[in-house]
Amino acid sequence: MNKNIKENFVVDAINIKTYPLSDYDNIVVMFSRERGLIKGIAKGVKRPKSKLGARMQMLVANKIMLRGGRNFDTICEAQALNTFNKLRSNLDKLSYSIYLTEIISAYCTDGDEENENNKAIYELFYNILEQVANAENEVEILLNIIRFQLKFMEQIGYGTELETCLKCGCKISEDAYFSIAQGGVVCSTCRYSGDNYIRVHKKIRDFLISQKNCQLGEKTDYDALVDKNFCERCFGLLKKYIDSRASKPTRALKILEKLK
Ligand SMILES: [Zn+2]
Numbered sequence: 001m002n003k004n005i006k007e008n009f010v011v012d013a014i015n016i017k018t019y020p021l022s023d024y025d026n027i028v029v030m031f032s033r034e035r036g037l038i039k040g041i042a043k044g045v046k047r048p049k050s051k052l053g054a055r056m057q058m059l060v061a062n063k064i065m066l067r068g069g070r071n072f073d074t075i076c077e078a079q080a081l082n083t084f085n086k087l088r089s090n091l092d093k094l095s096y097s098i099y100l101t102e103i104i105s106a107y108c109t110d111g112d113e114e115n116e117n118n119k120a121i122y123e124l125f126y127n128i129l130e131q132v133a134n135a136e137n138e139v140e141i142l143l144n145i146i147r148f149q150l151k152f153m154e155q156i157g158y159g160t161e162l163e164t165c166l167k168c169g170c171k172i173s174e175d176a177y178f179s180i181a182q183g184g185v186v187c188s189t190c191r192y193s194g195d196n197y198i199r200v201h202k203k204i205r206d207f208l209i210s211q212k213n214c215q216l217g218e219k220t221d222y223d224a225l226v227d228k229n230f231c232e233r234c235f236g237l238l239k240k241y242i243d244s245r246a247s248k249p250t251r252a253l254k255i256l257e258k259l260k
Contacts (some may be wrong), residue, residue, distance in 0.1 A: 007068045011035055013062045014125060016101035023177070028056050028075065029105070030064070033122035036115055037108045040066050040075040040128075042137045055080050057088055059097055061126060065136060086133040093132050095256035096145045100125065103149075106246035108158055120155050124148065127216045142231035143211070143223060148214040149238040158245060162209050165190055165258070176200050186205060203235055 015031035021027050026042045042056045055062050055078040062078040076201045087093045104125065115251035141171055153159055155184040161184030168190050176185035185205070191197050207230075243249055 004011055008066065008076065010063065010064055011038065012061065012122070013064050014122070014129070015056060015058050016104055018056060018058060020046075023226065025109065026056065026248050027072070027150070031104050031108065031122060031125060033063075033119050034175065035113045036121075037104070037110050038068065039110065040064070040073045041069075043074050052078055054083070056100070056230075057070050057096075059129065062130075064096040074078060079148065082130065084129050084133045087100075087129065092138055092141055093135065095252050096141055097129060097132055098252035099145070099250055102173060102248075102250040102252055103246070105154060105244060106248050106250065107152075117155050121152065124151055124155065124216065131180075131217060138228050139226060139231055140223075142228065142235055143226070146208070146231065146234055146238060147211050147214070147216075149242060150208065151216075153238075153242065154182070154212065160208070160212070162205055162212070172205075175202050176205055178237060178241075180240050180244050183245070200237070204230070204237075208234060208238075 011030075011034045013032035015028050018026050018031040021041060025097035026043050026045050027039055028042050029037065032038050034057055042052050043170040044050050045052045045056050052075060052137045056058070056075075060083050061081040063081055064075055064079075066073040067076050082115075084097075087097050104121070108121070121248050124223050125148070130143050132141050134148065135141045135144065150160060161182075162176070163171060163185075165176075165187040166182055166184045167186050170187050172185060172187050174188070176187065176199075177191040178185050178200045179195055181195070185200060186197065207222050207226065210222055215221050218243045237249070
């Protein structure tokens with residue numbers, strides 16, 4: 001094993017999970033721009049005067065220096081890039097952001113260092129957290145979460161097909177029928193083929209296509225037209241698809257529902 005033992009390295013990373021290692025130390029799981037999903041020991045982070053302190057809590061982006069170790073890397077220094085504080089003062093913002101961390105943990109794996117998707121996923125995640133933190137209402141939160149769902153799946157090679165029938169290849173112009181198993185739509189003729197489909201109204205399809213194709217942070221014509229109910233239906237459809245492919249189910253929103 002030649003894992004650059006004792007060599008220091010620096011990454012930009014967002015904390016996605018933390019769990020206890022000992023009385024004073026935690027393990028922090030992070031998603032980094034340079035190396036994807038990584039773990040590091042935050043030594044002494046539970047002591048009152050820890051110099052890492054609040055920078056190690058969930059959903060904080062840091063520039064981190066780590067020292068490579070045999071089993072675990074150790075976090076030596078952390079400089080906050082963005083604390084996304086507004087996420088923590090709103091239960092919807094926090095729950096939906098935790099949902100994003102669950103998608104990342106379910107689809108990204110440790111040691112995925114060479115993966116060229118890491119930079120794009122990091123930038124998507126960072127940007128969406130910032131938009132969600134600054135969102136002014138629930139529709140704005142949902143719009144950004146839906147964009148993450150669509151763009152994340154696209155980035156890792158499981159993009160949704162919303163325009164062309166998966167079976168016959170025709171370009172669909174009206175309502176379509178979405179297959180959770182395949183993450184795409186079929187036309188009204190092909191839907192009788194035995195699989196289970198969810199009917200998707202043309203308006204929902206047009207909206208999802210616009211969100212999938214827009215730039216990060218860009219406003220679309222739909223942003224002012226859609227309401228919470230509409231967004232929740234779109235979100236729910238994508239969530240089913242994402243959960244069906246994931247290595248572990250997402251739970252964050254179940255907790256939100258219980259609390260409400
Ligand atoms: Zn068809």
